[in-house]
Amino acid sequence: MSIVDMPASLDSEFVSTASNFERLREIDPEIYLLTCREVIRQSQYIRLIPSENYTSAAVMQAMATPFCNKYSEGYPGKRYYEGNEIVDAVENLCRQRACSLFGADHANVQPNSGSPANMAAYYALMKPGDRVLGMHLPSGGHLTHGWNVNFSGILYQTAFYGYNQEQGVTGMDPETGMLDYEEIRRIALKFKPNVIFAGGTAYPRIWDFQRFRQIADEVDAYLVADIAHINGLILGGVHPDPVPYADVVTSTSHKAIRGPRGGFILCKNRPMKDDPATSLPDRIDKAVFPTLQGGPHNNTIAALAVCFAEAATQEFKSYAQQIVANAKVLSEALIAKGWHLVTGGTDNHLILVDVMRSKKIPGKPFAKALYDAGLETNFNSVPNDPRKPFSPSGLRIGTPAVTSRGFGEEQMRQIADWMERTATACKKEGKEYHFDPAAIAKIRAEVIELCTDPRFPVPGISI
Numbered sequence: 001m002s003i004v005d006m007p008a009s010l011d012s013e014f015v016s017t018a019s020n021f022e023r024l025r026e027i028d029p030e031i032y033l034l035t036c037r038e039v040i041r042q043s044q045y046i047r048l049i050p051s052e053n054y055t056s057a058a059v060m061q062a063m064a065t066p067f068c069n070k071y072s073e074g075y076p077g078k079r080y081y082e083g084n085e086i087v088d089a090v091e092n093l094c095r096q097r098a099c100s101l102f103g104a105d106h107a108n109v110q111p112n113s114g115s116p117a118n119m120a121a122y123y124a125l126m127k128p129g130d131r132v133l134g135m136h137l138p139s140g141g142h143l144t145h146g147w148n149v150n151f152s153g154i155l156y157q158t159a160f161y162g163y164n165q166e167q168g169v170t171g172m173d174p175e176t177g178m179l180d181y182e183e184i185r186r187i188a189l190k191f192k193p194n195v196i197f198a199g200g201t202a203y204p205r206i207w208d209f210q211r212f213r214q215i216a217d218e219v220d221a222y223l224v225a226d227i228a229h230i231n232g233l234i235l236g237g238v239h240p241d242p243v244p245y246a247d248v249v250t251s252t253s254h255k256a257i258r259g260p261r262g263g264f265i266l267c268k269n270r271p272m273k274d275d276p277a278t279s280l281p282d283r284i285d286k287a288v289f290p291t292l293q294g295g296p297h298n299n300t301i302a303a304l305a306v307c308f309a310e311a312a313t314q315e316f317k318s319y320a321q322q323i324v325a326n327a328k329v330l331s332e333a334l335i336a337k338g339w340h341l342v343t344g345g346t347d348n349h350l351i352l353v354d355v356m357r358s359k360k361i362p363g364k365p366f367a368k369a370l371y372d373a374g375l376e377t378n379f380n381s382v383p384n385d386p387r388k389p390f391s392p393s394g395l396r397i398g399t400p401a402v403t404s405r406g407f408g409e410e411q412m413r414q415i416a417d418w419m420e421r422t423a424t425a426c427k428k429e430g431k432e433y434h435f436d437p438a439a440i441a442k443i444r445a446e447v448i449e450l451c452t453d454p455r456f457p458v459p460g461i462s463i
């Protein structure tokens with residue numbers, strides 16, 4: 001069902017466990033109706049975007065609290081506005097929970113998202129014009145790891161690890177797609193970065209943070225681990241922990257860890273190299289406020305504290321383990337059907353499928369056809385992609401959200417089957433890719449049946 005096909009009035013069908021939105025319905029029926037539609041959309045599509053998830057009802061409720069009304073520039077105990085004694089308690093609780101959960105010396109929970117968290121790491125550790133080594137964006141990195149259209153590539157000198165023959169990017173095995181740590185070391189020795197970023201958005205394998213630490217030490221660089229994608233897996237013990245190795249750890253809070261849309265930074269309590277009288281926590285805090293941000297979003301911080309409490313439970317650890325188990329089953333089911341996966345599989349929550357190589361279909365029309373069938377994914381570049389980033393060869397899928405719904409191995413095999421049937425429904429005519437509408441409609445009906453199965457509710461939302 002597309003948004004235009006949804007009924008005009010959804011009043012009787014819509015119930016959210018977080019809120020019934022009664023006042024919203026009264027004051028702004030248009031936004032209320034769109035909210036209802038989004039609830040239905042989120043419930044009736046299978047969310048396979050690896051960076052998306054569902055928050056719990058408790059996290060959503062914390063976001064809709066009066067903490068959204070308060071200005072609190074500064075940090076607990078040092079604010080520029082009166083009336084922050086309760087906000088201080090919330091932020092302290094959130095910071096303490098972050099430190100205890102990840103075993104970190106210091107936490108800053110104010111970044112509005114992952115990019116501001118990374119920006120704060122740059123400001124704390126470097127001066128404009130200094131050198132950063134990060135993962136090449138089209139090989140699986142992130143914009144903020146030095147890409148030329150981003151502040152990180154505009155203000156700093158950059159070098160990359162990854163694989164692109166034309167651009168001369170190395171540091172990834174061209175055959176296997178695995179990171180080549182010896183080559184990354186060689187790049188670092190030549191480039192002499194001030195900061196090395198370890199982390200990405202489309203690398204389906206383990207990050208060897210200990211190896212990155214050794215490389216950073218050899219060139220006297222700070223090491224930043226960007227764990228946005230794998231935060232929950234680290235807590236579940238299914239991905240190595242960077243905290244013992246990285247000077248700074250940055251993250252979003254809304255991916256596998258299932259928090260509100262936001263960010264956080266963890267760091268060691270160590271002196272700065274350029275000024276031993278200044279500590280790293282002090283530099284990080286000053287970079288977030290006042291350098292980059294003003295008033296923190298206190299309702300988000302309250303929700304993040306709730307997310308950290310939930311992530312400390314045994315239930316969350318089991319959830320994180322199931323994310324990886326599901327991704328492995330899904331990748332094996334795709335491989336069994338002849339799909340080509342970058343690196344040949346996955347160790348984590350995400351799978352990078354080379355759709356062009358597997359089925360001679362570019363990632364973009366395939367992602368669109370999957371969405372028509374009810375499977376929400378995103379097209380993505382693959383390492384050394386011969387196609388352009390806006391119509392690349394690959395498709396990125398992941399299991400955090402479907403695992404939150406309670407999907408298991410049977411549903412993973414079903415998803416692989418739907419992907420195969422969608423590809424089979426494709427016919428190329430000239431330069432266009434057409435998908436048989438009857439075949440797609442049949443899959444859509446099966447997807448809706450699974451999504452409305454009472455065994456698989458969307459956390460925080462029920463219809």
Ligand code: DSN
Pocket residue numbers: 051114142201228
């Ligand atoms: N936009 C995020 C992702 O989808 O991976 C990265 O920040």
